[in-house]
Amino acid sequence: MIPETSPSDHDHDHDHAHDDHAPVVEGRPGYYDMMETAVRELFIEKGLITAGDIRRQIEVLDSRSPALGAAVVAKAWTDAAFRSRLLENGRRACEELGISFYDDTDLIVLENTETVHNLIVCTLCSCYPRPVLGLPPDWYKLKPYRSRAVVEPRKVLAEFGTVIPEDVEIRVSDSTATVRFLVLPCRPEGTDGWSEDRLASLVTRDAMIGVIPVTLPQEASR
Amino acid sequence: MATVFERVVTATGEKPAFAPGDRVKVGTRSPIGHYRVPQYLRGQTGEVLKVIEPSLIDNEEEGYGRNAGNRRHYYRISVPMPSLWPGYEGSPRDELQIEVYETWLERAA
Structure with a gap:
């Protein structure tokens, strides 16, 4: 491998001041x-x-971002028939809404319940439901998350501030080839009668990966 | 008397070998190449949850440009966390769910 060097590679045991306003100088390509x-x-x-x-x-x-996934989740929370189609065949239900699967992957939607909490990972690389969520966060692609999510999911979740009670089963889904996963989080209490748009505004990327639950804004700030 | 439909003979590998509920063991082979079975899963025993239909192009072959007719049955299986990881901390009901190609599976007791 060719070492990556750039004019800015130097030790910092000298005493000159760096100019914060200097333009970014890109080094030699890696x-x-x-x-x-x-x-x-x-x-x-x-x-x-x-x-x-x-x-x-x-x-x-x-054109793909967590806003698409959030809209899918909100629709599943408010439309029981759509929810069952989504759980039966995630890809087909998303296609109904106009979300295309340009990478020809399948989608399994994993339903969180009072007794089951789902977490998704790709231990081999960085498989991610890109058609519905866009690009994955960096931590999802890095070794610590990828290796630990399958070995000690409860500790990993606790580091995201999510403590799962012992009587709730954790299911870790590891992507290996052409199937992608999307977590359908539990709908938070106190949202009866909310519109799909308002519900969608609560649903974050991390909740659809399964590292946090969906919470009302005041709960999250507690 | 079997109907004409019941006498249809399917090609080798055309029908999935395993069904939901079947116990399966993941192979312990270590071939060199683009294999989509994580090391931690090899040799483990699990239960078939679902046959992913339709059968898929085997991307272990496709990785080398050999994708003509290499369709493989693909299964979602579950493995209890405590059997994967000795000393696993958490509920004994915690489990891993993962997809594996039929070529990597054998029937387990």
């Missing part, structure tokens, strides 16, 4: 940056894909 550029240029040169295809795919990814 090994994988160069490999990506080389492969991309080769593909375009050979006519396998175009620069427009790549730009378009970035647009596809950018």
Whole structure:
């Protein structure tokens, strides 16, 4: 591997002041940056894909965010028939709403209940329900979460401030190939009669990964 | 007397070998390549929860560009956490759920 160096790589045992307003100077591209550029240029040169295809795919990814997942959850909370279709076949139910599965993955929606708490992880890499949640958070892709979520899920959850009682079963789902998971959190109490939009505003990315429950704003700040 | 439909013979591997409720053991092989079975799962015994339909392109082969006709049955299985991790702390009912290709599974007692 080529070492990554840049003009800003130096020891900090000297006494000059750094200028906070200096422009960001990018160093030499790293090994994988160069490999990506080389492969991309080769593909375009050979006519396998175009620069427009790549730009378009970035647009596809950018159009996905936790707001989509939150809308799916809110609809499941308010529409019992949709909820059962969602639990039966997550992908098909999301497609009903117009969410496409551009990466041809399947989706299993995991229902949290009073007796079951679900947590999702990808120990092998960073499989994530991107079509409905967008890009995963960095911690989801890093070794500590990936390795510990399957071994000591209760400790990991406690570090997110989530303490699961002993009588609640924890189910950790580990993605291995073409199936992705989305946690359907419990609807918080005190939300009777709320509109779908208002309910969706409570549902966060972390709740759909399963590291926290959905709470009302005042509970979260306690 | 069997109907004409009941006499249809299916190709090898066309029907899933396992059904929900079946006990299965994950292989302990260590091949070199793009394998989607985490090391911690190899040799473990679990229960089939669901057959993921339709059968999927085997991405262990697809990783090397060999995807012609390599469809594999794919199963969601559950394994109790205490049997995966000796000394596991938590409820004995905690479990792992994970998908495994049929090529990695054998019937367990």
